[in-house]
């Protein structure tokens with residue numbers, strides 16, 4: 474198989490990671506803790522789902538009355554339109570329905586709705602879900618699903634990883650509330666970063682965190698080829714743990730308003746073990762800011778711009794800090810780079826040189842030319858050193 478086919482196949486499979494009930498429950502509970510009426514009288518849309526067995530649909534249908542929802546809508550994508558089509562089987566649930574259609578089952582999306590008691594048992598729950606085939610394939614970009622988006626209040630899902638940017642833009646153009654799963658790297662996408670900087674979007678509760686020693690873990694299709702250390706079989710279901718994954722939202726939660734407890738710069742330098750043997754508070758060579766290698770080392774008393782790891786976002790409290798930019802190209806208008814380099818040394822945080830050190834990378838590494846591609850640099854004894862990690866630029870709010 475050609476290299477590009479292989480990576481297409483990999484991408485396709487990544488679009489089929491299914492979320493665990495416990496992850497959905499833990500996340501939604503945090504919004505409910507902050508505002509118990511957060512879902513009251515709301516129409517919740519769960520697009521890019523697979524309502525026959527998705528935990529999103531199950532969770533919201535089971536809690537319909539509890540959350541005082543107005544309406545739940547959940548839609549799925551037709552198997553023939555998916556990048557990953559293997560292993561599809563019609564469920565008993567679909568096949569036994571009077572409106573089952575063997576022509577439509579592979580080419581049409583499905584819609585599940587819940588807004589009233591259909592069974593007559595006096596309550597509204599998962600038993601009252603009604604379903605039908607969509608007119609189209611359920612692509613979130615289609616007119617049909619856009620219409621559902623426009624009539625909903627909150628959009629909640631784990632969208633296909635390969636279409637994250639498009640999916641977020643789709644939500645933002647309709648100005649909707651959302652709670653979605655995405656990759657941590659999305660923070661510095663040029664479409665995403667301005668939203669974070671302007672507090673139009675933030676990280677949810679679980680973001681790039683291990684819980685019980687594990688990264689966020691998803692169900693994958695039964696015929697998924699298991700490899701590597703982060704895959705497992707749980708009750709016969711194949712699962713995969715993925716690093717750097719988390720929730721993004723524009724709905725408020727309590728963690729966002731807890732201030733980070735910090736020490737002064739002097740106390741950090743004296744007592745903070747994490748700072749030893751690191752570039753502690755050095756001024757960058759090419760930005761008017763200091764390097765802070767770990768979030769917990771942010772000095773409480775520094776008034777100017779600081780470069781911090783992107784994992785800071787998980788601790789970000791907009792009343793305590795202002796985000797000014799990021800080292801990624803297109804994200805630092807407010808903290809412009811003051812120099813550009815062609816020749817540099819690149820170092821990891823532990824001080825080791827990376828394989829991708831550029832230019833001549835010799836003892837005489839110096840400033841040349843204007844390629845401007847690189848992140849940030851610290852000038853140490855006239856050797857230019859670049860950290861291999863991206864940085865966010867922040868400042869205390871006083």
Ligand SMILES: C[S@@+](CC[C@H](N)C(=O)[O-])C[C@H]1O[C@@H](n2cnc3c(N)ncnc32)[C@H](O)[C@@H]1O
Nearest residue numbers: 488489490491492521522550612613631632633
């Ligand atoms: C990452 S999975 C998550 C599924 C489910 N929301 C969950 O978390 O359990 C994304 C789903 O979106 C579907 N999908 C892919 N492209 C899509 C598109 N353009 N429009 C709608 N759904 C799509 C995939 O086939 C897959 O079922």
